[in-house]
Amino acid sequence: MQNFTFSTTKTIVCEAGAARLLAESCRAAGAGRVLLVTDAGILNAGLLDGVLPGFDRSDLRLGIFDRVEADPSSATVEAAVHAARALGAEMIVGFGGGSAMDVAKVVAVLAHPDCRQSLDELYGVGSICGPRLPLLQVPTTAGTGSEVTPIAIITTGKTTKAGIVSPHLQPDTALLDPQLTLGLPPKVTAATGIDAMVHAIEAYTSAHKKNPVSDMLAREALRLLAGNIANATHRGNELNARSQMLLGALYAGQAFANAPVAAVHALAYPLGGHFHIPHGLSNSLVLPHVLRFNASAAAPLYAELAPLVMGGQCVTGSPQQKTGQLIDWLESLIVELGLPSRLRDCGVTEDRLPQLAEDAMQQQRLLVNNPRAVTEADALAIYRAAF
Structure with missing residues (x-):
C-alpha cells in the first residue's frame, strides 16, 4: 500500500440557501465578534442581503471588510488585519472568490491575539507558528477551491506574487451555497x-x-x-x-x-x-x-x-x-x-x-x-x- 497523508477542511456544508445560516454557524463556533472578509462587488451584487439579517437577529457583532481586490496585495491584508484587531474579532469569515478567502486565511493567523509574526514571515511552506482564529469560508465562485486548501496567494510587489502554505491555513468549515453563484x-x-x-x-x-x-x-x-x-x-x-x-x-x-x-x-x-x-x-x-x-x-x-x-x-x-x-x-x-x-x-x-x-x-x-x-x-x- 502506498504511504500518504491526506488532510482537508473538517466540516463541509453543501446546501442551497445555506448562506442564510451563516450567523448560526458562527454562533455555534463560539464566536461573539466576527469579521467578514469580502469585496465591494459582493456587496453591490446583493449577495449578503440574505446573510446580514441573521446577524441582526443574533447577539453577534459583525464587522465587514469589503476592500479585497483581485490579486490581493499585502497592503490589503494588513488593512484587513487592522480591521480584525479593531473589532476584537474572535472568528473570520471569507465570503467571495479566491481572493477574499485567501485574505481571510491570513487574517485569521495575524489577528490572533497570540500572534507574534509579521506578514513577511509567513511566506513559503510551513512558516506559520502558533494558533489562528476560527475560520469559515463561503465561496461565491466555483474555481479556486480555497475553502478546502491550506494555501493563500498574495501580491507582494508590482508584478510578483508569493504563496503561504501551512496546515494553519486549512479552514475549519466550508459552506457551499449554489444560489450565491447564480448571478456570476x-x-x-x-x-x-x-x-x-x-x-x-x-x-x-x-x-x-x-x-x-x-x-x-x-x-x-x-x-x-x-x-x-x-x-x-x-x-x-x-x-x-x-x-x-x-x-x-x-x-x-x-x-x-x-x-x-x-x-x-x-x-x-x-x-x-x-x-x-x-x-x-x-x-x-x-x-x-x-x-x-x-x-x-x-x-x-x-x-x-x-x-x-x-x-x-x-x-x-x-x-x-x-x-x-x-x-x-x-x-x-x-x-x-x-x-x-x-x-x-x-x-x-x-x-x-x-x-x-x-x-x-x-x-x-x-x-x-x-x-x-x-x-x-x-x-x-x-x-x-x-x-
Whole structure:
C-alpha cells in the first residue's frame, strides 16, 4: 500500500440557501465578534442581503471588510488585519472568490491575539507558528477551491506574487451555497471553472504527493466540472449545474491541496502579475500548451483522464493519441465558453515573453511538481506557443 497523508477542511456544508445560516454557524463556533472578509462587488451584487439579517437577529457583532481586490496585495491584508484587531474579532469569515478567502486565511493567523509574526514571515511552506482564529469560508465562485486548501496567494510587489502554505491555513468549515453563484457572469463562470479543472488535472499528474485519495477526487472533480461547465456558463440560472460546479471545484481543491499543482499555475502567475489577467483565464491560456509539453512524460495519466473529461465521446488509440484528443477537446471547450485563447488577445506583447519566462522560473514551489522538468527556455517556448 502506498504511504500518504491526506488532510482537508473538517466540516463541509453543501446546501442551497445555506448562506442564510451563516450567523448560526458562527454562533455555534463560539464566536461573539466576527469579521467578514469580502469585496465591494459582493456587496453591490446583493449577495449578503440574505446573510446580514441573521446577524441582526443574533447577539453577534459583525464587522465587514469589503476592500479585497483581485490579486490581493499585502497592503490589503494588513488593512484587513487592522480591521480584525479593531473589532476584537474572535472568528473570520471569507465570503467571495479566491481572493477574499485567501485574505481571510491570513487574517485569521495575524489577528490572533497570540500572534507574534509579521506578514513577511509567513511566506513559503510551513512558516506559520502558533494558533489562528476560527475560520469559515463561503465561496461565491466555483474555481479556486480555497475553502478546502491550506494555501493563500498574495501580491507582494508590482508584478510578483508569493504563496503561504501551512496546515494553519486549512479552514475549519466550508459552506457551499449554489444560489450565491447564480448571478456570476458567463466569462467569470468559464474562467473559474477552467481553473478548477486545471487543479484536478495537475493534482492527478503531480510529481509529488500524488495519492489514491487525491486521484479519486481529481477524477470525480473533472467528471463534474467538464460535464457542467457549458451549462453553467451559457445557462447560468440552472441550479443543478451550479451545484455540480461548486462541488467539483471543492473536490479539485481537496485534490491539489494534497497533491500540489505545477507548471500551468507557474506560468499563469506572471500573466496575472504583469498584465492583470484574471487567474482562471491565465491558466486557460497556457493549459493546452503545457499539456503538450508534458505529454512525453505524462501521456499515460492524461489518457486516463480523457474519457472522464470528454464524456460520451469515443477516446481511442495510444496514450499519446488519447492525450492529443484530450488537448484538442480542451481547446475546443475554451473557444465554446467564449474565452480568449491567445496571449495576444489579452494584451500580452511578444517582446514581454522572455520576462514572463524568467518570472515563471521563480515559481519553483510549483515547478518541482511538474511531471516534466521545465527550463527557462521551455517556459519561453510554451509562452510563444500560446502567443
